[in-house]
Amino acid sequence: MNSAPVIAAVDGSEHSLAALEWARAAALRHGTGLLIAHVLPDHAQLYAGRRAALHDASQPEEFTDPVRDRLLTLFGGGPDFPAGVRYEALEGSVPEALRVIGAEGLMLVMGSRGRGGFATLLLGSSSRAVATTAPCPVVVIPHAERRADPADVAGEPSAGRVVLGLHAAETPDDVLEFAFAEAAARGTTVQVVSAYAIPPAPTMVIDSPFVVIPPEGLADGGDAVPAEREMLRSQTERLAPFRTRHPDVPVEQAAVPGDAAGRLVTASRSAALVVVGRHHPRRRGRSLFIGSVAHAVLQHAHGPVAVVPTLHDDA
Numbered sequence: 001m002n003s004a005p006v007i008a009a010v011d012g013s014e015h016s017l018a019a020l021e022w023a024r025a026a027a028l029r030h031g032t033g034l035l036i037a038h039v040l041p042d043h044a045q046l047y048a049g050r051r052a053a054l055h056d057a058s059q060p061e062e063f064t065d066p067v068r069d070r071l072l073t074l075f076g077g078g079p080d081f082p083a084g085v086r087y088e089a090l091e092g093s094v095p096e097a098l099r100v101i102g103a104e105g106l107m108l109v110m111g112s113r114g115r116g117g118f119a120t121l122l123l124g125s126s127s128r129a130v131a132t133t134a135p136c137p138v139v140v141i142p143h144a145e146r147r148a149d150p151a152d153v154a155g156e157p158s159a160g161r162v163v164l165g166l167h168a169a170e171t172p173d174d175v176l177e178f179a180f181a182e183a184a185a186r187g188t189t190v191q192v193v194s195a196y197a198i199p200p201a202p203t204m205v206i207d208s209p210f211v212v213i214p215p216e217g218l219a220d221g222g223d224a225v226p227a228e229r230e231m232l233r234s235q236t237e238r239l240a241p242f243r244t245r246h247p248d249v250p251v252e253q254a255a256v257p258g259d260a261a262g263r264l265v266t267a268s269r270s271a272a273l274v275v276v277g278r279h280h281p282r283r284r285g286r287s288l289f290i291g292s293v294a295h296a297v298l299q300h301a302h303g304p305v306a307v308v309p310t311l312h313d314d315a
Contacts, residue, residue: 015111160272195260
């Protein structure tokens with residue numbers, strides 16, 4: 001069993017419970033534990049601080065935690081959580097508390113909106129802040145109105161591909177490794193999407209479907225435009241060590257003109273997971289800014305999105 005747990009951030013909202021279901025399935029796939037993290041609301045934190053400061057023994061030792069009670073019911077109604085599942089009530093701001101606990105996680109899973117989110121927001125402020133600062137990969141599960149199939153509570157069709165947004169020269173190794181490990185755990189394909197810039201042409205068709213090419217289809221003399229063929233060759237070179245480490249993971253490659261984020265959002269309709277890097281490599285050192293592609297995909301994706309930070313210095 002992997003020693004690093006999958007962490008599910010919950011607040012009792014339906015959005016967070018969908019994220020919990022996704023995290024529970026991920027923990028089973030990766031053979032690891034599940035840690036459920038709930039950042040206590042302000043009134044509960046104030047109560048705990050007041051009791052500690054006044055040493056008032058007449059008050060209950062613990063503030064009632066309705067989120068914990070509801071989760072116990074969901075897990076079968078027993079007095080405690082089943083083996084392999086741990087619950088922690090956290091204090092502090094949501095981004096900071098989850099950033100701290102994320103240091104021990106394989107990944108941190110949360111909903112795109114919490115209990116306090118406005119209905120018109122696609123991505124809540126806490127989700128954005130955690131995706132920007134957490135020391136582990138953050139998987140954001142979109143709310144039901146955004147999912148391609150609202151009936152899919154966990155937001156992850158098991159047969160779907162893992163879609164990887166790749167800049168061959170800049171995407172850190174950690175992002176590729178996460179995508180391949182996820183595909184291996186699911187027994188599915190990694191579909192690699194890269195974008196290249198081309199000058200506009202009179203015959204260019206906007207939003208035309210991109211072509212997926214297996215690596216063995218990159219023989220000389222093909223019909224691809226030079227920029228596309230060069231992008232596919234760069235992909236193949238970049239992917240080689242990961243294909244060696246994960247020989248059972250099928251790979252599909254796609255080079256698309258123009259907007260990488262838009263293509264990834266389109267792919268998210270049928271993907272099990274879209275994986276993107278958090279920062280541009282030259283801004284990765286504790287940057288408070290998330291990359292433009294990651295930000296756009298988080299805002300508009302129709303399925304789960306994994307935002308992966310740089311965890312190690314690439315060789």
